[in-house]
Amino acid sequence: MNSRRLSAVGCRLMAIPERRINKFVETLKTLLKQKATNLRIHSITATSEAGSGHPTTCLSAADIVSALFFHTMRYDTNDAQNPNNDRFILSKGHAAPLLYAAYAEAGIIPDEKLSTLRQIDSILEGHPTPRFEWTEVATGSLGQGLSLGLGMALNGKFLDKSDYRVYVLLGDGETAEGGVWEAAALASHYQLNNLIGIVDVNALGQSQRTMYAFDIDTYCQRFEAFGWQTIGINGHNFDEILSALDQAKTSADRPTMIVAKTFKGKGVSFLENADNWHGKAIAKGEPLDKALAELGPLNLEPVQIEAPTAVNSGAGRAATECEPPDYPSDEDVATRGGYGTGLAKLGTANPNVVALDGDTKNSTYAEQFMDLHPDRYFEMFIAEQNLVGAGIGLAKRGKIPFVSTFAAFLSRAYDQIRMSAISQANIKYAGSHCGVSIGEDGPSQMGLEDIAMFRAIPGAVVLYPSDAVSAERLVAEAAAHEGIVYLRTSRPKTSILYDADEKFPIGGCKVIRQSSEDTLTVVAGGVTVHEVLKAHQMLAAEGITIRVIDLYSVKPVDAETLKAAAADTNKTLITVEDHYPEGGLGDAVLDAVATEDIRVHKLAVTGIPRSGKPEELLEHHGISANAIVQKVKDVTAV
């Protein structure tokens, strides 16, 4: 039976006698019910085989997923990355076995592969990751899927102009996550009628009942208040599921949330709506046999999936070179200014670059991009989790998003940033206003743990320009690098250090002062480079020469140059950074020379800073030129 033909018929209902329609619908429902049974069988079998996992949450959503995968969604079963496929995001990532089962039933995974679930060499992991190519984006940290879907919906509606829809399956418990409501507000603001969520209200969390149990109305009222079309349904009734999914497609300017009442463990008597079954597999043998007997037979009749309408080739337009930096050598420019200028130029050179900011664009200078490329700028307001989540969604649809806010406020989205690495997202983060050098606004606004945050992300590149030229160049380097890049910029205006044609490859550093007499090497980044240059002058006046390194690439770090400098300068390094002592530039240097006979002395911001003038704070926290001079003397006196 071809469910697609039924769907096509559904669109021409008026022309066909009611009797025939009823028959088609009954046939469709029979097929979808059988598919749902198959999904349930696969889900419990695979988790029992693995000996762990979350079967009951698969069973509550099986009917919804059956309707989505075998009736509603249009996708090219031969091409996971087809740019016009409808997208499916399993926000409740612990239902991964259900996702894999659906792709097996769609003919994409061989059935026998399902039994490799959770094995170390299997792409079918405990929670979905893109190691399985049909996983659009990694999930498993709850409450992130709607933002990820929002990013993809923005892409479809405003950038690719594709008619794909984005379906996000949420758990009810995860709607307690604020990130869900950040996404909900933005989705209606951008009138994303191509974004459709389904909340699987099985009323059971991990450790107890959810706050609202089966109160479907409360969920509906909330999404309604956030500007969504909402439809409450029985999530095990195919008439209601299909009707809701059809209605969702008709929304002119609102996203749709379907709120489905379900039972966790549906279809297996001893699991259904039962406590203490979250995250537990059914034991093989008698319990599994009983469950399988209750579910009834597997029926592997193939189903035909409707292909997407090809409206967009998805081919990114070719990028060209950015215009080079162009600053009068006597002008002071903040690195955040260099970021804004560089990003605007990058936008001109590369049509795949997009920018998102959280109502700080006039501080991060992302507004320079917006002014030049308004069609590729998305204002995300003060909601950093969704800012990052949407960025990931855009990245997974082939764009190169630059996501900016104050460095301090990226901490608000650290879970999403962590997950972006698991999602293998090609995303760029820009944090401005790092360190005490922001001055009077005080500690809440100072990014002082941001390098630690980003260094700990596997594979992430951490860049820290010291002048506007390097800031511009590093923006282009970030875009050219596939993967996560963090760019750290500063608030104060500082002098231009480099010629316009200087290059800043990722993984490099700049030795900006050296002589054969250098007593030690000072390694700095950002504003402290300027402090070290002052210290260099002050010490030179006393006949002491130091080598100075601008460590613009904090990760990866140029270990060879650091070691060579240390070898030349009494095996002694001093690091100085506008960051807390842990996890920052100093630790990057320490790590690079850990197995060598090299001493490293760290200067960094200790204790909670306070309000004050930038120069006062640099002094107070011992990262000023004076502090560096003193440290050089202390170290050399030993």
Next chain:
Amino acid sequence: MNSRRLSAVGCRLMAIPERRINKFVETLKTLLKQKATNLRIHSITATSEAGSGHPTTCLSAADIVSALFFHTMRYDTNDAQNPNNDRFILSKGHAAPLLYAAYAEAGIIPDEKLSTLRQIDSILEGHPTPRFEWTEVATGSLGQGLSLGLGMALNGKFLDKSDYRVYVLLGDGETAEGGVWEAAALASHYQLNNLIGIVDVNALGQSQRTMYAFDIDTYCQRFEAFGWQTIGINGHNFDEILSALDQAKTSADRPTMIVAKTFKGKGVSFLENADNWHGKAIAKGEPLDKALAELGPLNLEPVQIEAPTAVNSGAGRAATECEPPDYPSDEDVATRGGYGTGLAKLGTANPNVVALDGDTKNSTYAEQFMDLHPDRYFEMFIAEQNLVGAGIGLAKRGKIPFVSTFAAFLSRAYDQIRMSAISQANIKYAGSHCGVSIGEDGPSQMGLEDIAMFRAIPGAVVLYPSDAVSAERLVAEAAAHEGIVYLRTSRPKTSILYDADEKFPIGGCKVIRQSSEDTLTVVAGGVTVHEVLKAHQMLAAEGITIRVIDLYSVKPVDAETLKAAAADTNKTLITVEDHYPEGGLGDAVLDAVATEDIRVHKLAVTGIPRSGKPEELLEHHGISANAIVQKVKDVTAV
């Protein structure tokens, strides 16, 4: 004029002729208007003097703050910490000058102190911190105040049984933050009628109009849908402000949100509802003079503030010693189990200890505390930002909160954790399921950057038990330590390593294997301690002896013992940790010996892990006993 007498009269309205009431109300309004004018004058004068700050956001909220501070709120002007004071939280922390102005007008700060705003030696910082003792809790990272207030409201209603109310002033822009909605949901769930929010809807964000401009209804509908009483008002009309604040007090079981339409810059013609004035002080001279002339004269007539009703002494009951650990030496117990048992015992020994968890209590084992002390356990559901924010609120009201979830999901609240340090909160974080040793659930559930996160928090203590005995002991150590403590626990069951009477002081470590022949020292934590012990045996069989250190206190770290061990063992250390290489246990060791001639070789988890059995993953990521044996041989072979 004594506004308090008017308020008292307000409660007996029925008994008094309308004419007299009208006169009282008019007098009160005249007083509050003058106070609001004073607040405006102070706010713009102080920011102009400082040359920076956010005057316009002070002006929009001045009338509301006048009504709160000089009519509605009851507080002991001689005692900021009076446990029965109504609490005020400035969630829109950039309006700090308004807060300071209010305390000046209340007679708590000398007026002349206001001109020290933002100076490096002033307690009046750019955003509020507890360096000024009337700041209940630090703000400045938006969207956190409602959670902080929720924690204080939970304390008042359920723990202290005090009748204080908690007032939270929010900006409109910050309601885009998901944390606001996490708190909104929990506040109605706990029926916190003692929690009253006011949204100052001035419709201007930092960089542009907010999403909803002056659409008061939308804000009301949303909070209403989240279970709140809502009242929309004109925030510059004292009749409406006072009526709303009165109505808020009468709510039987719902928190109240007052949504106030205001104008940013209200009272100064060239600021009012004008773009591009966010975060800018008025220039001294003509502009400031014009603004002051428009506002009218300052009138410093003192006002009497209603004192709280003393219902609770606030004196914490004395703590006793915890029952010691008690495990059969042959039983395997997970450190998360030790945490749960230790926390339950601590709850018995210390009546000020409370526990909060985000629907993971059956995994973190916080449920052991809940079972024994249900009145001091708060289920916070899947909403980690609010989990932490509420914890901070409880801490600032004298409780010792233990806040638990998976280590990975604490990353969801890193901004709140960062702010808890600025708030000087005495809060304890417990992250379970750290590292690859959780096994099949995969990378989204593995805490692998949590040590980096917490080490970078100034003053935070980071503890990492390797067995159930040390886990229990470290729970008690955490409670006894004033300040932030992070406890990292593991999922797998491991053997008991220590006697029940062993002590684990913060800042210490345990040398658990040593001989005079040790070739090098291996430093480990948590599950890797067990791997090192296996490696020790394997190497001993080959005639190689190694020293083994259990680094249960990762911060502060026992530098002396590490240095002494290195001095004894060929100046060579190997670190091995179930954490990413950056910012973790290895970096803590590196930092401790940075200026010494000691080589450190790190073993840690590189790359994104996948699903698999714990032992497979330890092996795969090179932190198993085999990997340690190999590394020892490699290092000693050089």
